[in-house]
Amino acid sequence: MEKGEAVRIGLTFDIRSDYPRAAGDPADAAAEFDHPDTIRAIEQAIEAAGHTVVRIGNAEALLKVIDRLEVDGVFNIAEGLRGRNRESQVPVLLEMRGIPVVGADGLTQAVTLDKAIAKKLFLAEGIPTPCFFTMAAPTDPIPAGWTFPAIVKPRFEGSSKGLSESSRVLDEAALRAQAARVIRDYRQPVIVEQFIRGNEFTVAIIGNETPEIFLPVRVMIDGRAELGDLFYTFSRIASGADYACPAGISETLSLELQRLALAAYRAVDCVDFGRVDFRVDEQGRPFVLEINPLPSLSTLDVFGILAGHLEVPHAELIQRILQAGIRRWGLETARPAGGREAAGGRCLMSGQA
Ligand SMILES: Nc1ncnc2c1ncn2[C@@H]1O[C@H](COP(=O)(O)OP(=O)(O)OP(=O)(O)O)[C@@H](O)[C@H]1O
Ligand SMILES: [Mg+2]
Incomplete structure (x- = not known):
């Protein structure tokens, strides 16, 4: 294609209904996969920017069509089915055929899905993250x-999979019992972290050289902003996450969360978009829990909350993500989807877009 034309964008995704629960699967087995409304919202946003969408589906579907795929690039939100590299599968297949992808490549997807590897990279960059160790066997x-309380999480999952009230442990016996359950049910090692009593925030980022770093969003639980010992579990996520934006924090803390979010984004070579999750302890010290290079783009999740706060359509944020990818690929389009340049690496204040 010529510079300045509309582009053909493939769409890769995992839809929940593609994965009926198998015998022995935990209740949250398909929690990472998207609702059809999210796929539709992304499709409509890309089309509204004047581009054409080619629905592909999951990694298996991609394999079937990859040699006759006529696209300029792919917007990928596929999470993959299993393994530490599940989120890398689609980007790596596309890389093999030289097809550019919106969002992080296979390497970044893998090192961030494995929470222990990501935390080693954070530590190498001086980014604070809770103390941790891993266990492959209970x-x-x-x-x-090692001091308690601690939290036991599956090492390579998201969407609070494997998190329940028994994930927060107060002694060695409870830790080993929880590790045994998670290792058995999720067939993977666990990461054990120091439990951070305090509050929770998440910071979304869109863009590359000069990314937009959005205002921190506060993660609420049961209508409470002050979480203390409360934390997100799968059943809490399933009954609907609860967020507040603006987060009601000092500008100093807000800027610090944005600074650390960008540092984490850079530490793992995230591109086009991402979301960094934090706990802030009772002394006000922030800790990066993880970075998500494939954060949920559901209208009900953080990007939807940010769109509401900024008073822009959710579709515009999707278009800005796509535009970041298209620019990175060197394909400027005639119709700049977001309608404005990305903010020059600055931290967005309340009300700014
Ligand atoms: N060290 C910790 N201290 C306190 N709470 C924690 C800690 N680690 C995780 N949590 C709680 O567990 C939730 C899920 O943890 P985390 O973000 O690491 O995993 P995830 O499943 O990848 O998340 P997501 O739901 O964002 O995909 C957090 O939102 C938080 O409420
Ligand atoms: Mg998280």
Whole structure:
């Protein structure tokens, strides 16, 4: 295609209904996959920017059509079915055929899905993250001097999969029992972290050289902003996440969360978009929990909340993500989807878009 033309964008995704629960699967087995409304919202946003959408589906569907795919690039939100590289599968297949993708490549998807690897990269960059260790078996050693409370999470999951009230543990026996359950049910090692009593925030980013760093969004639980020992579990996510924006925090903390979010984004080579999750302890110290290079684009999730706060359509944020990818690929389009340049690496204040 010529510079300045509309583009053909493939859409890769995993829809929940494609994965009926198998015997022995935990209740949250398909939690990472998207609702058809989210796929439709992305499709409509891309079309509204004047481009053509080619629906592809999951990695298996991509494999079937990849050699006759006529697209300029792919907008990918596929999470993949299993394994530490599940989120890398679609980007790597596309890379093999030289097809550009919106969002992070296979390497970034893998090192961020594995929370332990991501945290090692954060630490190398001086980004604060809760102390941790991993266990591949429930009998594995616990580091000398380890203190409680701790939280036990599957090592390669998202959407609060594998998190329940028993994930927060107060002693070694409870830790080992929870590790045994998660290792058995999710067939993977666990990451054990120091539990951060305090509050929770998430920071979304769109763009590359000069990304937009959005205002922190506060994560609420049961209508409470001050979380203390409360944390997100799968059943809480399933009954609808609850957010507040603006987050009702000092400008100093807000800027610090935005600074750390960008540092985390850079530490793992995130591109086009991402979301960084934080806990802030009772002394006001922020800790990065994880970075999501494939954050939910549901209208009900953080990007929907931000669109509401900024008083722009949700579709415009999708278009800005796409535009970031298209620019990165070197394909400027005639119809700039977002209608404005990305903000030059600045932190957006309340009401700014
Ligand atoms: N170290 C911690 N201290 C306190 N709470 C924590 C900690 N780690 C995780 N949590 C709680 O568990 C939730 C899920 O953890 P995390 O963000 O690491 O995993 P995830 O399943 O990948 O998340 P997501 O739902 O954002 O995809 C957090 O939103 C938070 O409420
Ligand atoms: Mg998270």
